[in-house]
Amino acid sequence: MKKFIVLGVLFILPIVAYLFFASGVHNFAKLPVIEEEIPELKLQQDVRLENKITVLGFLGNTIERDGGDLFNLNQKIFKSFSGFDDFQFVYLVPETIDQDALDKVTYELSQLVDLSNWYFVQTPQANINTVFNSLNTPYSLQEDGGSPYIFIIDKDRKLRGRDDDEDYGVLYGYDSSDIAELADKMKDDVKIVLAEYRLALKKNNADRKK
Incomplete structure (x- = not known):
């Protein structure tokens, strides 16, 4: 019996260790809050x-440049999570954007995925600047009023990200x-x-049933 127990431990422990490390540290912790109260x-x-x-994204006037980024996001992020209602x-968009170019991109995106939870909101550049600066990041808006950087904001209006990223x-x-x-x-962090919110919802539902 001891022999089987030892063999079992020797066989199972490496598998458990592999699964733990292969899944990554971020899968076993909440995503850090980088900025409070956006x-x-x-x-x-x-x-x-x-x-x-x-x-949250900032499109800018150069739709020719940013259009490819939008399709990247659709393929890598949005399509995977578009089924979640919340x-x-x-995307905040300058009022001076070429409307025809924007309409063309959004139409092409709509042929690939349901855009009912994807908003392109035109607003004055001053408002875009205010929102971007409120994130308190080291990035700056580009000359066209946009940015290639996109941000994860949670339900409590907190900026989420990584505080121990291996690259940054x-x-x-x-x-x-x-x-x-x-x-x-980004896909892992989303x-x-x-x-987090699914687990919190399950906990709240379980508490109500007690």
Whole structure:
């Protein structure tokens, strides 16, 4: 019997250890809060951060450049999580953008995925600057008023990211032009935030039944 126990331990422990390390540290912890209390969006369109898990982006006027980034996001992030009602994409767009170019991109995206939870909100550049600066990141908006970086905002309007990233140290946002960063980091982090709220919902439902 002892022989079988020893053999079992020797066989099982390496598998458990492998699964733990292969899954990554971030899958076993909450995604860190990088900035508290991001101000609510003040937009004419009824789009809000509160009670939504939001991917927040800043499109800028150069739709020719940013259009490819939007398709990267659709393929690597949005399609995987578009079924969650509380998950949304919000892009702030300058009022001076080429409307025809924007319409063309959104139409092409709509042929690939349901865009009912993906919002392109046109607003004055001054408002875009205010929202971007409220995130308190080391990034800056580009000359066209946009940024390749996108950000995860949780339901309590907190900026989520990584405080121990192997490449950046603190990871405030994700470069939408970098497919590897979207696939290897952002997708994992969105999963974690969604899992947090699913677990909290299950706990609340269990507590109500007691």
